[in-house]
Structures are given as C-alpha cells and as structure tokens.
Amino acid sequence: MKREATERSHYLVMDSITLFFLFSAFFTASAQQIQSNVSRGSSLTPTTNSTWLSRSGLYAFGFYKEGNGYAVGIFMAGIPEKTVVWTANRDDPPVSRNATLLFASDGRLVLQMGQEQVAVVAESSGSASASMLNSGNFVIYNSDQGIIWQSFGHPTDTLLPSQRLVAGQGLFSSISDTQHSTGIFLLTMQGDGNLVQYPADDISVATAYFATSAGGLGDNVTLNFDADGHLYLLNATGFNIITNLTNGGYPTEDTIYLMRLDADGIFRIYSHHLKQKGNWSIEWQSSNDACRPKGLCGLNxxxxxxxxxxxxxxxxxxxxxxxxxxxxxxxxxxxxxxxxxxxxxxxxxxxxxxxxxxxxxxxxxxxxxxxxxxxxxxxxxxxxxxxxxxxxxxxxxxxxxxxxxxxxxxxxxxxxxxxxxxxxxxxxxxxxxxxxxxxxxxxxxx
Incomplete structure (x- = not known):
C-alpha cells in the first residue's frame, strides 16, 4: 500500500507540474504583467488595482462584487466565471467602493473603511510579504520566508486540488451561489476520523445525514483532494488511504477541479475546461437525493x-x-x-x-x-x-x-x-x- 501511495504521489506531483505549465501557457499574455509577491505598503481598492494575481493568472486575491458592495476573498480570475473559492470575514456586510485593502507597514493585512480598520487575517501581524500561489493558496510569510498563515488552512466552503481538511476543520456552506456568508450546513473532519455532515446549528449523532463510517477511523485522519478529482481519507501517517470517496482519474489536460459544499447541503466535485466555453460541470456528488440534507426547509x-x-x-x-x-x-x-x-x-x-x-x-x-x-x-x-x-x-x-x-x-x-x-x-x-x-x-x- 505504501508503494502504491508513493507512486500516486509521484504522479500527482507530475500532474501539478503539468497544470502549472498549462496555466502559464493558457494565460501567457496576462501573466507577463503579473507579480505574485506582495510587499508591505501594497494596497488594493475595489475599482482600481483590485486584486493580487497568481503568476498563472488563474487565481486572484482581493475584491469581488458581492450584493450591493464588495467582499474580499480568492476567486478564479482566469475564467469567464469569477468563481469564488474563499471569503475573508464572510459574515461581515459587503463594503463600499471607498474601502481599501492594505498590507500595512507593520505587516498587518487589514480592510480600511475611513478611520476604521478590520483585520482580514488575524495572524498577519509582523509578516514581511505575501503571495497568491498558482494552487489558489494565498500565503503570508515572515522575514525568513516561513509561512505564518495560508488560506488553505482556513477553508470556507471549497477545497482546491492539493488542499486538505485536517481533524477538527470543517466546510460551511454558503447561503447561496452568490451570497457567500455562512449557510446552514457543515461538513466536518472529526477527531475520530469520520467525515460527517450535519445541520450547522445542531451537531449530534441523530442529525448527521452523511458519514464515511459508522465508527471512528483513527486520530488525525485528513480529507484530501488531488488534481485528478481523487477525494479520499488518509491515516495519520499520510501514506495509507482509509476511504476513497472518489477514485479520481478524471482528465487533467486543460481541466481544473474543485470540491464544494453547496448551499443545498450536498458536496460536489466540479470540473471546468479551460479552453472551452461553458460553465462548471458536476463530476460527482455526495448524494443523489436532493431532500437528504436535514433542515433544508426550516422548522415546520x-x-x-x-x-x-x-x-x-x-x-x-x-x-x-x-x-x-x-x-x-x-x-x-x-x-x-x-x-x-x-x-x-x-x-x-x-x-x-x-x-x-x-x-x-x-x-x-x-x-x-x-x-x-x-x-x-x-x-x-x-x-x-x-x-x-x-x-x-x-x-x-x-x-x-x-x-x-x-x-x-x-x-x-x-x-x-x-x-x-x-x-x-x-x-x-x-x-x-x-x-x-x-x-x-x-x-x-x-
């Protein structure tokens, strides 16, 4: 099994390299103008210079339109649909066009609205630089280039390839496809090794409507998502696969994937072909029963x-x-x-x-x-x-x-x-x- 996992890791590294060059080639014209490193003193506004882009041009960190205002997050800027994959302070109201996202001289990443400042990343104090990576991970570094914070460690409703959900973490659905504040469903990687879905306001054995196992699968189990759409649980060593939710093997040429806990309480794997017009397509979903999520219709x-x-x-x-x-x-x-x-x-x-x-x-x-x-x-x-x-x-x-x-x-x-x-x-x-x-x-x- 270890040999199998090692070989798979080798192929996934190759897939990642292939995807990197794919993105670079696909966005050559725009990528030539892109600087992924963000230094202290840098700032963004909703209407001008609104994002920090990855070198590939696929992912952007910064302002996106939300309701009648703007929110701060990560979205796919390199495709016609600017798909949001992470949101900062997701339950705060949208801000006006006069707001400024500031990487302050003291290393804090803050949202400034007039005289008021709101921390976008609480752990950013004392940081030296930041970067929007090609993987979709926004990272903040200290002066030794060590990562002190990353968006992959604080998911909202989405997992991207190479991102994992560790024990104690969860995905909360959004209210809707266009409103990214916290919704009513939770998918959590429990400490007993079980991946479980609940109504977000009532986490108990009786209310679970999806689980990978009736009992525990061990400590420090992680949910992992690969570039070929493989979604699976790994044991604490990181080598042995405990449970395959999908077998993966989806085409990776010119294609990207994401896994999302949708507003209707079902989590799905989506694909998007970079060189073809069209929207996201469903490759897999946790249930074919649209009424399975508990609480979809509210009380009474x-x-x-x-x-x-x-x-x-x-x-x-x-x-x-x-x-x-x-x-x-x-x-x-x-x-x-x-x-x-x-x-x-x-x-x-x-x-x-x-x-x-x-x-x-x-x-x-x-x-x-x-x-x-x-x-x-x-x-x-x-x-x-x-x-x-x-x-x-x-x-x-x-x-x-x-x-x-x-x-x-x-x-x-x-x-x-x-x-x-x-x-x-x-x-x-x-x-x-x-x-x-x-x-x-x-x-x-x-």
Whole structure:
C-alpha cells in the first residue's frame, strides 16, 4: 500500500507540474504583467488595482462584487466565471467602493473603511510579504520566508486540488451561489476520523445525514483532494488511504477541479475546461437525493421531491416565515388562545400529512389501533400539537417539527392540530436549491 501511495504521489506531483505549465501557457499574455509577491505598503481598492494575481493568472486575491458592495476573498480570475473559492470575514456586510485593502507597514493585512480598520487575517501581524500561489493558496510569510498563515488552512466552503481538511476543520456552506456568508450546513473532519455532515446549528449523532463510517477511523485522519478529482481519507501517517470517496482519474489536460459544499447541503466535485466555453460541470456528488440534507426547509416545513428536484411545503395551518426563503421555515397562520372553549368543546381538528418523516422528540408514546384514535388522543391533550403515527404507535409532539421530508415508500403519518378552517398545505419550490439544469452547467460567480 505504501508503494502504491508513493507512486500516486509521484504522479500527482507530475500532474501539478503539468497544470502549472498549462496555466502559464493558457494565460501567457496576462501573466507577463503579473507579480505574485506582495510587499508591505501594497494596497488594493475595489475599482482600481483590485486584486493580487497568481503568476498563472488563474487565481486572484482581493475584491469581488458581492450584493450591493464588495467582499474580499480568492476567486478564479482566469475564467469567464469569477468563481469564488474563499471569503475573508464572510459574515461581515459587503463594503463600499471607498474601502481599501492594505498590507500595512507593520505587516498587518487589514480592510480600511475611513478611520476604521478590520483585520482580514488575524495572524498577519509582523509578516514581511505575501503571495497568491498558482494552487489558489494565498500565503503570508515572515522575514525568513516561513509561512505564518495560508488560506488553505482556513477553508470556507471549497477545497482546491492539493488542499486538505485536517481533524477538527470543517466546510460551511454558503447561503447561496452568490451570497457567500455562512449557510446552514457543515461538513466536518472529526477527531475520530469520520467525515460527517450535519445541520450547522445542531451537531449530534441523530442529525448527521452523511458519514464515511459508522465508527471512528483513527486520530488525525485528513480529507484530501488531488488534481485528478481523487477525494479520499488518509491515516495519520499520510501514506495509507482509509476511504476513497472518489477514485479520481478524471482528465487533467486543460481541466481544473474543485470540491464544494453547496448551499443545498450536498458536496460536489466540479470540473471546468479551460479552453472551452461553458460553465462548471458536476463530476460527482455526495448524494443523489436532493431532500437528504436535514433542515433544508426550516422548522415546520418538509422537503418534497418533484422530478428529483427539491421543493418545500408548510404544515397545514402554517405559512412561510420569509417569502422566497424556505430555510427560515414556517409559522402558524392562526392565533392560539386556548386549547378548549369555555364550554369545554374542542375547537381544533387534526390534519393529516401522509408519508412524511420527522425528527422524533416525543413527550409521550401511546399504543393506538388506528390514526383516528391517535388523533383523538392529541385533541384531548392541550400539550399536544402534533402526533406521528406508524403501525400502532402514536407519538405525541410539541412544535416546532424539524427535518421533515416526504417519502412515498414510508408509512409514517403526521397529524397536525389546526383550527377547523385550516385544511390545506402551502407548498412551493426552494428558491436556493439548484435544479437539475443549473447542476449540469454550474452557475457559480461573484
């Protein structure tokens, strides 16, 4: 196995050399004007001299358009789509055109807005120079040319070839393809050697929706990504492959790859042909089930597949919290004053949502012969807001319900307590989930 890994490393080095000369040749005209070394006192502005380019001209560090302003990050400048691969201070609001990115005389890399300065890299104090490398890695050096910080060590939602995810690191999805602040999904390389996906706000065994192993695979395991699209886990020695997520072997001539945790919670490997017009193409994805990511439809909403595309629906008696944003979930569209009227008559009924699964947070589990008797048990209990019924098991729930999805093959039924006037399910399509057409053609840009 060690010999195999050594041979593979040799070929990957050769691939990297080939890619370097490919990029150099492909961007010859522009590369002649490029200086990759950045010295103290250098600065950038959004409208003039806005980036520091790699020698190949493929990657750029600096300002890119974000919403109504600008953000600082790394993107591919050498292709028509300026694909963002790393973002600094990703949850800060965009800055205006009057901002300045400054590599200050004391070695700090800061974003200056009037009298205010915000650190772009916290560990940059005392640095001597920086460089945007051909690999897409932005590095900062000390006076001895030792690397004191690199973007590859602080990934956001993307891995580039030769970049790795070490134990304790994770990728957080972006809100959307064009909004790069932190989204709702996490892919993390755990300390036990397991690569796992969770809803970002609820990391527990019960909420994981992707994992490379049911148990631990050892300490200091890393997720690695090679130039030929090979995605795999290495043990602590760095020589033995534990798990292959992909086998690699994708064409490397005139082609580049990236791995991204997308806004819809699925991570994918994309390819882009440098000499052909077109967008990014999907080579591999962690799941073909668009409803698999938990939390896609928010609280009290559930995911529905339509021609393999993800859509969302609200529970009966609920409406979207934010129009156009299903991840914000659903809320009641009626007032809840009291469980029963003054004369003791129940003024609610139960609406059925069949073939759906939900997170089970039951406060009471009963045995009932049928759905009707399960529904009556909820109506008679003022604490009960919904029940999950399967077989003869009736599970009482309080709201909100989470992680809902429709599965036609499942016999689970949710029964929701609503007023007599509520008898419909509000449904719609996820505005931020990529449909099959956009997945074929990519769609990343700044």
């Amino acid at each position: 909403g559930f995911c529905v597949l339509n021609d393999q595309k993800a859509g969302c629906a609200c529970l009966p008696g609920f409406d979207m919290v934010q129009q156009g944003n299903w991840t914000a979930g659903c809320e009641r569209n009626f007032d809840v004053n009291s469980c029963k009227s003054n004369n003791g008559d129940i003024k609610y009924n139960m609406q059925e949502v069949s073939n759906t699964t939900w997170e089970d947070v039951s406060y009471s589990v009963l045995t009932r012969p049928d759905k009707d008797s399960c529904a009556q048990a909820c109506l008679a209990d003022c604490n009960c807001e919904a029940v999950l019924f399967k077989g003869r098991t009736c599970r009482k729930q309080r709201l909100p319900l989470r992680y809902g999805r429709r599965q036609i093959s499942d016999t689970d039924t949710a029964l929701i307590k609503v007023t007599h006037t509520n008898d419909t399910i509000k449904a719609g399509k996820l505005p931020r989930t990529r449909d099959s057409e956009s997945q074929r053609h990519g769609g990343y840009g700044s």
